[in-house]
Amino acid sequence: MARTRIQMLLLVVALTAAISGASASSIPEDLPHNPLEHDPLHPKHFDGGEHNAQFDHEAFLGPDESKKFDSLTPEESRRRLGVIVDRIDENKDGSITLAELKNWIAYTQRRYIEEDVGRVWKQQNPDNNDTISWDSYMQAVYGFMEDLSPDEKEQEENGVSYKSLLKRDRYRWSVADQDLDDNLNKDEFTDFLHPEDHPSMKGVVLRETITDLDKDHDGKISVDEYIGDMYRSTGAEDEEPEWVANEREAFSMHRDLDKDGYLNEEEVKQWIAPHDFDHSEAEAKHLLFEADADHDDKLTKEEILDKYDVFVGSQATDFGEALARHDEF
Numbered sequence: 001m002a003r004t005r006i007q008m009l010l011l012v013v014a015l016t017a018a019i020s021g022a023s024a025s026s027i028p029e030d031l032p033h034n035p036l037e038h039d040p041l042h043p044k045h046f047d048g049g050e051h052n053a054q055f056d057h058e059a060f061l062g063p064d065e066s067k068k069f070d071s072l073t074p075e076e077s078r079r080r081l082g083v084i085v086d087r088i089d090e091n092k093d094g095s096i097t098l099a100e101l102k103n104w105i106a107y108t109q110r111r112y113i114e115e116d117v118g119r120v121w122k123q124q125n126p127d128n129n130d131t132i133s134w135d136s137y138m139q140a141v142y143g144f145m146e147d148l149s150p151d152e153k154e155q156e157e158n159g160v161s162y163k164s165l166l167k168r169d170r171y172r173w174s175v176a177d178q179d180l181d182d183n184l185n186k187d188e189f190t191d192f193l194h195p196e197d198h199p200s201m202k203g204v205v206l207r208e209t210i211t212d213l214d215k216d217h218d219g220k221i222s223v224d225e226y227i228g229d230m231y232r233s234t235g236a237e238d239e240e241p242e243w244v245a246n247e248r249e250a251f252s253m254h255r256d257l258d259k260d261g262y263l264n265e266e267e268v269k270q271w272i273a274p275h276d277f278d279h280s281e282a283e284a285k286h287l288l289f290e291a292d293a294d295h296d297d298k299l300t301k302e303e304i305l306d307k308y309d310v311f312v313g314s315q316a317t318d319f320g321e322a323l324a325r326h327d328e329f
């Protein structure tokens, strides 16, 4: 299923945190937080193409919860999912409608953003002032750059350097700063950390997306730049996975509206934020489609538990399966 870019952005933050921890070795360990953490426009986790299941789990549970489920046995995972299903069933009639599922996913997303902002806010603002100043944020997050050489500041990894991140954050900060005092209150800080979620930040997200993708700096996005953002092949002989081929087709069929072989700014805008697009509804429809065994457009608890791996996952690795099989004997 082709995802819109905004769908990817919404859920990718936590994963980039895990990944950048490994890659950004020149960042001191004790930094309040790694600037690459807030680089949701770089969905590196699409390397290898195993993104869909994880994506659904995060939409359904939120990134933090979804990590917890990954370590559970299938039995425990199913049990907890059953408890969640009872909560989703707002009118307690025993079946989950599209609307109930959509509300749940929207709630999950809100909760995640609130928790994430709360965490960073506390970190960056230990005195609990009403606002955080740019200087204070910049020192905490980018202060380490003072000790880097110019080359180190500009050294790129997947097209991103600390210098470019700082520049990007500076601009994003200035747009989030509604009352123009260069300090952000908690609402403004929320827009800064999660621009993908706020209408007044649309322009920033568009600009950052294009800057990110446009590796050859010609102002437009080629199909390879588009694919390169989601997938990097691991070796010359690897055949591209099917979903990558599908994305190539999506590029020419649905993204490149004027069929000139590139995405211009307007086409990127249509792609990342189609104006009537509802992320929660799209994800709810997708999950409903995956699990609705009797095609009555509602989900019973049994239908959901039967497809628990679609909703939450568990240790469903070979290791987990081996254990489960072992238990049968």
Ligand SMILES: *[C@@H]1O[C@H](CO)[C@@H](O)[C@H](O)[C@H]1NC(C)=O
Residues within 6 Å of the ligand: 124, 125, 126, 127, 129, 131, 132, 133, 136, 137
């Ligand atoms: C909070 O206020 C104090 C006192 O004005 C100031 O020294 C400190 O830098 C402020 N903290 C932030 C994060 O802006």
Ligand SMILES: [Ca+2]
Residues within 6 Å of the ligand: 213, 214, 215, 216, 217, 218, 219, 220, 221, 222, 225
């Ligand atoms: Ca380009």
Ligand SMILES: [Ca+2]
Residues within 6 Å of the ligand: 255, 256, 257, 258, 259, 260, 261, 262, 263, 264, 267
């Ligand atoms: Ca085009």
